[in-house]
Amino acid sequence: MPVTIEEKLDALRNPAIYGNAAGEVKAVETHMSWVFLVGDEVYKIKKPVHFPFVDFTALEAREHNCREEVHLNRRLAPDVYLGVVALVRRADGFLALGGPGEAVDWLVRMRRLPAENMLSAVLIAGGADGITADRLTRVLADFYRKAERSPLSPQEHVQCFESQQAQNRQVLCHRDFDVDAQAIRRVLNRIDECLHALRPLIEARVAAGRFVEGHGDLRPEHVCLTEPITIIDCLEFSYLLRLVDPFEEIAFLGMECAFLGVPEIGRELFARLGVALNDTIAPELYQFYSAFRAAMRARMALGHLVYGPATNRAAWEHKTDRYIALAGHFLAMPELAAVSIRGM
Template sequence: MRIEEKVAFLRKPDSYPDRPAQVEVIKTHMSWVFLTDRLVYKLKKPVRYDYLDFSTLGARYKNCEREVHLNRRLAKHVYLGTVPLTLEADGGLKLGGEGCMVDWLVQMRRLPADRMLDVAIREGTVSAEDVRKVSQVLADFYQFSPSLAISPAEYRRSFETDIRSTLVELSDSRYALPGVQVDRLMAAQRQFLTEQGDLLEQRAREGRIIDAHGDLRPQHICLISAPVIIDCLEFNRQFRTLDPVDELAYLALECERIGAPVIGDQILAHYKKAVRDACPTELIAFYMVFRACLRAKIAVWHTMDHDVEDHQRWLSLARTYLDQAERYVHHG
């Protein structure tokens, strides 16, 4: 069955057991998301890339189960489980039916949109207590996550590989990005690896590398009374194999991009104090340059998605990230 038929069914309010007044639909790079009055359902696109494979029903089921399991670490009561989409004997589709399985969806509780951190930043409604609570949730998560077994040399090499890949992607003439700037940023990162790569290796030696969230952005943090953090990067463990400071540097650059640099800085400072992590400022600056360039690469990838129409918006975002990276190189 084609995904278009599934999407058409899931757009209809009467397809859901609670009969919502309406269904909001969001299309992302890898999923279709359907929001009812109280719940959220996520349907994976049947796509395959170098870094993920949703091309089969079995693969999508495993990914849905993994998404629920991993996200319960930071949003225990939000992720309700997986729900089958079935083809019934009458030829119609049904959520949670007993007919022939045609797909699987992740089911979540719907969170208040105005309490997502990105919205709250733009509306000026983030309190000091909000920041303190989020900081504590993250510090506890990182402190009590078990270390992953990764050799110092392997950890350092992972950055060498990613920097090489990012350079190739951002240098592609189709994107018309400023080549001199791209070369300068990649050279700065390679210089860090040559001259101070031992700082990365030391993080692995100290057992700092964990199975983290993987996509810690303001739009994934909800400032309810007990903050929750959703949408971890479930489909590739390698992308979640991170130093907490790297992940928090990523959050800091995203907070800065939307106008609230102090929030990211405070969360990072809280973590360092709470877990007694004296991470060098030079390494934090490197992480921020690296993440900004990686985000630029992901932005240009969206222009290769046939479903994406506003290519200029993504290219403009890529240039914004490159400018951020340049500032981190110069000012740390």
């Protein structure tokens, strides 16, 4: 008889499953996973969900994703990702982590990081400065220099942007939610205009070999300002979304810092990364990357309501509107506004 997700979660909430030394277990639910904080370690189990962008309904898919998560995240967090462990049903019917028995699910096992050292927490506390930007730039520049170059053509990369924009429209134009529909339409239309106008710049970046296999989800809550800096939770389930211009990832991180009320960090990272990589992009392309990522994050926020039963509906609607407003802010920057008009 199959083991239900409720039975699995009940077992993982029990300290006994982690061994005699385990103390209190704290369970945290995310959009696609359940995370269990146990002392100095973290265990993550994937939900058996099926979204347009990922399908975890099969046990084999969840196992594969766990192994990909460990493999890919060891690029920037080699000492954090400890491995993959099976949740097994023993001969006596009880569930256990590892050991003999039938594997009924798989978990990622990690070392727990200090919450107060996450960049998001440091930003909120007002502790980020130029030294922080310098340290982070050195880590990211080294990562991008060593990263695999994208195998896609310039046209294929533009098609990836167009595909993501189509998904933005599909989700954000739902009429069932209390969001600013007029602002959403305005932002999405402007993104279409800017993507058309800036297509030659994007294609030139790809042709010059500047697109790499990056992190894919570079947000402040994924950056831990330990020594050395550790960056976790890359976008393991989509190779295409990990193929990025390094400045696009920095724009994403800067946009998220601005969302937390600290926009200057993004500007500092942009300038420092250009020096470190001996590279740069036009200001209007950087602003476009920022706006595009803000629209994608608005889509992710509203997607919690579109694709599943999320609690606190008003909070997700408010978050959607905030990201759309931030996208509008970047689109209204003088460099990008001028390009948009010329490209029409």
